Amino acid sequence: MKNRIHVLRAERRWTQAELAERLNVSRQTINALETEKYDPSLPLAFSIARLFGKTVEEVFQPDEIVPSSGGN
Amino acid sequence: MTPKLNPDLAKKRHQYQVLAAMSLYTVALLACMHFLRQDPPAPLRVVLALLPTLPVVWVMWSVIRFLGQTDELQRRVHLEALAIAAGATAFLSLTYGFLEDFAGFPHVAAWWTFVLIDIVWAATGCVLWRRYK
Numbered sequence: 001m002k003n004r005i006h007v008l009r010a011e012r013r014w015t016q017a018e019l020a021e022r023l024n025v026s027r028q029t030i031n032a033l034e035t036e037k038y039d040p041s042l043p044l045a046f047s048i049a050r051l052f053g054k055t056v057e058e059v060f061q062p063d064e065i066v067p068s069s070g071g072n
Numbered sequence: 073m074t075p076k077l078n079p080d081l082a083k084k085r086h087q088y089q090v091l092a093a094m095s096l097y098t099v100a101l102l103a104c105m106h107f108l109r110q111d112p113p114a115p116l117r118v119v120l121a122l123l124p125t126l127p128v129v130w131v132m133w134s135v136i137r138f139l140g141q142t143d144e145l146q147r148r149v150h151l152e153a154l155a156i157a158a159g160a161t162a163f164l165s166l167t168y169g170f171l172e173d174f175a176g177f178p179h180v181a182a183w184w185t186f187v188l189i190d191i192v193w194a195a196t197g198c199v200l201w202r203r204y205k
Contacts, residue, residue, distance in 0.1 A: 017080075025143035032145055032204035041144050056123040 002061045003058045006034040023047055079142040086138035090131055097127040128186075148201050151205035161185055 009019050016034070020027045025044070032038035033048075040048065049056045077085075101124045108120055139147055165185050171177040 020080065021078055024078055026083065026146055028141050028201070029079070029145040030202070035205070037204045038145050044144060 001039045002036060002063060003033065005030075005048060005060055006053070008059065009034075012052075022051055077141050079146055081140040082138055083146075086179065088135050089134040093095035093127040093130040096130070097124055100124040100127060110142075145204065149197060149204070152195040153193050154202055156196045157189050160192045164188060 005019075016030045017027050020030045023044070024032070029038070030071070033040060045056050045060055049059045052059060052064075104123050107174060112120065139150060164187075168180060169175065169180065169198045178204070
């Protein structure tokens with residue numbers, strides 16, 4: 001999953017530690033999110049989007065859109 | 073679930089608690105060994121043997137609380153590392169038990185499993201974190 005957390009944080013001139021505190025997660029987790037090594041849970045994704053005043057889709061984008069095959 | 077305490081603070085508090093508990097453990101172990109040398113009666117030996125495990129209960133309680141207070145990624149890494157450590161320790165204990173019983177290897181005390189699971193847990197945690205860096 002791709003995300004714009006790093007850009008949105010830089011726009012607000014927050015450090016990783018500040019963002020971690022606002023989201024109530026550890027700084028390591030912010031780093032893992034920004035480097036796209038970790039995809040957050042839905043509640044955390046919504047908290048991140050809400051904090052930046054965006055929708056989830058404005059912050060997170062899937063790597064590629066896979067058309068639904070209607071199950072296998 | 074959103075933790076109430078910041079995970080970085082929760083981690084620091086957990087580390088202080090472990091440090092305090094392990095200091096107490098060292099004192100309890102030294103006291104236990106000191107009194108055992110005086111050859112106390114059997115019931116007292118049981119009490120003395122159990123004495124150093126009390127601070128370990130404190131450590132386990134602190135671990136459980138930390139896992140409840142930390143964030144989802146921390147919890148995931150710690151629990152995955154713990155699962156691997158539990159599996160590895162169970163397998164190694166079984167293997168060494170067979171070597172001891174069937175191949176005459178020297179006896180190893182059961183408390184080594186505690187040391188082993190902690191070492192493997194910490195090492196596995198370090199390896200797993202590299203995925204997210």
